[in-house]
Amino acid sequence: MLSANDVKLYSSLKQKKFRDKYGKFLIEGFHLIEECLSSSFNLECIITRKGTDLHGHIQTNKRGIKTEVIPVKSFEKITDTETSQGIVGVVSKPEAADDGEYGKTIIALDRVNDPGNLGTIIRSAHWFGVTTIFLSPHSADIYNSKVIRASQGALFHVRLFENVNLSEKAGTLNSKGYGINIFTPDEGISLSNITDEALHKRSLLIFGSESQGVSGELITKNYNRIKIEGNSSADSLNLAVSCGIALYEFTNKRRL
Numbered sequence: 655m656l657s658a659n660d661v662k663l664y665s666s667l668k669q670k671k672f673r674d675k676y677g678k679f680l681i682e683g684f685h686l687i688e689e690c691l692s693s694s695f696n697l698e699c700i701i702t703r704k705g706t707d708l709h710g711h712i713q714t715n716k717r718g719i720k721t722e723v724i725p726v727k728s729f730e731k732i733t734d735t736e737t738s739q740g741i742v743g744v745v746s747k748p749e750a751a752d753d754g755e756y757g758k759t760i761i762a763l764d765r766v767n768d769p770g771n772l773g774t775i776i777r778s779a780h781w782f783g784v785t786t787i788f789l790s791p792h793s794a795d796i797y798n799s800k801v802i803r804a805s806q807g808a809l810f811h812v813r814l815f816e817n818v819n820l821s822e823k824a825g826t827l828n829s830k831g832y833g834i835n836i837f838t839p840d841e842g843i844s845l846s847n848i849t850d851e852a853l854h855k856r857s858l859l860i861f862g863s864e865s866q867g868v869s870g871e872l873i874t875k876n877y878n879r880i881k882i883e884g885n886s887s888a889d890s891l892n893l894a895v896s897c898g899i900a901l902y903e904f905t906n907k908r909r910l
Contacts, residue, residue, distance in 0.1 A: 689807025773804020842879025
């Protein structure tokens, strides 16, 4: 049975400083619990609101995961959603082991601090089979509840490396044969005109935040600059949508 101190600790995980302190984060809802169970992440325990029916949703007995049932008022201190399904998971933050094996297509995000965009990009990466994402300092916390929800569980299937010096990483990957591609809103070659050679090469795709773009340190390098052209007078394209379009080109066309 959870004590008042346990409830207080788990409630504190809604804040980044305590997620960092305790090395844990929260997930909510049956779908995210199931995605976590299908991954290598360590689901420490499941907390349910009194009256929540688990039957037909998840089978925790296969992993021997402890399940705690707590009163509604205590559960409301832990949940982060207005219409909770009555189930929360406590997950250990993994150690991101960098073995240098990143796959053919890698994403790098420079100061992308919008949680919704970050979560959607992670979801798109998983859909297109991309397994590695590098994030620069001053990016959104990958264990922010909005990031997790927007990722729809893809967070558990993509390796995420935080606080990466993208300039150094791009240089290292370039020396290993990766094409370095910086996406900009209005400069460079059109994505539709990328050569087959570039599409079939191992690639790092770099995106900046919608407000700041890619940092000057990267822009001044002699890397490919790519833009996604539209067919209207709209002044911009959502970052996560841009990333999805780019991933389609660099992953699906490689198979043609």
